[in-house]
Amino acid sequence: MLSGFLVIIMLFVFGFPANQVNAETNPLAIEKLAQLSSDNLLDTLVDNGLILPEGLEQNEYTENAVKTIVSDIERGVVSTDHIPYNYTELAELARRILDVSPLKSSAKASYSLVNSTVIGSWSNSYTGYNCYGYSIGVHVFQNPGYHSGQGFSMSLPIASMADLVVDDLDTLGYWGYKTITKPSPLANYQKVVAIRKGSVDYLFMKGDLSGNDWTHKPGGTNPLRWNYSSPGYTTWTNEYSVNNISNPGNITYNSSIYYIIYWAKNGPGPQPNKIEPAI
Numbered sequence: 001m002l003s004g005f006l007v008i009i010m011l012f013v014f015g016f017p018a019n020q021v022n023a024e025t026n027p028l029a030i031e032k033l034a035q036l037s038s039d040n041l042l043d044t045l046v047d048n049g050l051i052l053p054e055g056l057e058q059n060e061y062t063e064n065a066v067k068t069i070v071s072d073i074e075r076g077v078v079s080t081d082h083i084p085y086n087y088t089e090l091a092e093l094a095r096r097i098l099d100v101s102p103l104k105s106s107a108k109a110s111y112s113l114v115n116s117t118v119i120g121s122w123s124n125s126y127t128g129y130n131c132y133g134y135s136i137g138v139h140v141f142q143n144p145g146y147h148s149g150q151g152f153s154m155s156l157p158i159a160s161m162a163d164l165v166v167d168d169l170d171t172l173g174y175w176g177y178k179t180i181t182k183p184s185p186l187a188n189y190q191k192v193v194a195i196r197k198g199s200v201d202y203l204f205m206k207g208d209l210s211g212n213d214w215t216h217k218p219g220g221t222n223p224l225r226w227n228y229s230s231p232g233y234t235t236w237t238n239e240y241s242v243n244n245i246s247n248p249g250n251i252t253y254n255s256s257i258y259y260i261i262y263w264a265k266n267g268p269g270p271q272p273n274k275i276e277p278a279i
Helices: 002-014 019-024 038-048 062-076 087-099 124-128 129-138 159-172
Strands: 116-118 174-179 191-197 202-207 214-216 224-226 241-243 245-247 258-264
Touching: 038 062, 062 087, 124 174, 129 159, 129 214, 159 174, 159 191, 159 258
Parallel strands: none
Antiparallel strands: 116 224, 174 258, 191 202, 191 258, 202 214, 214 224, 241 245
16 A cells, blocks of 8 residues: 555656746746846846856846847747857857756747748758858858957947958958948959847858848858848848758847958959069
8 A cells, every 4th residue: 555655656746847846946947037137037047057158247238148048048949959149158158058047948930031041951060150150251150350369249339340350351361341331243352241230149241242142140050141132121130040940030130231341362352562563
C-alpha cells in the first residue's frame, strides 16, 4: 500500500514540466520577466547570474537592449541558433540571457518578409558573420573600427560610425569616403556600402555598380535582397530568415543613411597619395 502511494506522489511531482511547477516561484519565468520594466528586468537578470559583456554597463542602453532581447525570445524570433543582431555586444548579450534563463518561446504565426527577399538557400556558415562582415566581404562578426584597432559604441553618431568604416577600409587596402548622397551609378572600380543605426543596433547594406540593387544580412542569418532601388525608400528593420523560416523584426534603423564609397589602393581608380614623378 505504501509503495503504491509513493508511485502516485512520484507521478504527481515528475509528471509536470519543470517550468509549470516553478513558474510562480522562478524569478526568470517568462510570465514574470515580460511584465517587468526595462530597469527591473536588467536588475533581475543580473541578480540571477547574468554577466554583462565587456563594453556594456547597467545603463539606459543596456536596459533597452535587454527588453528588446527578452521580447524577441518570448515571441520566438530569437534563440541560440537565431540571433538577428549585428552589434557584437548585443548579440553576445542575447546569448548570455539565453544561457541564464529558462525562457520559452511562445508559438508564432508564419511570417512573410515585407521589405526584403531571401537570397539562395541556408548555410550554417551564415552564423559566423554579421551585416558588416557581409557588406565589406570580410566574413567576421565584428563592429566598425575592428580592422583599424578602434573602439566602438552604439552611442556614436552615425557619421562617426561611417568614419570608422572608412578607417577600416584604409587598413584593409582601400581608399574611401563617406557621403549622405546615394551614388548612382558607380565607376567600374568602385564599391559601396550603406550604414544606418537604431536605438540598440546598426545595419549595413551593400550596393552594386548601378546603385539600385542592395543586399544585407541581419546578424547571423540568411543574406537578403532589399526590394527597392534605394536604401532610403523606407525604415529598415531586422526581419530575417533562417533555414527557410522568416521572422519579423523588432528593431528599426531610422537614422540618416551614410554611404561609404571605396576602391582598391594601387588599382585603376584615383590614388590620393600617389606621388607623380618630377618632370
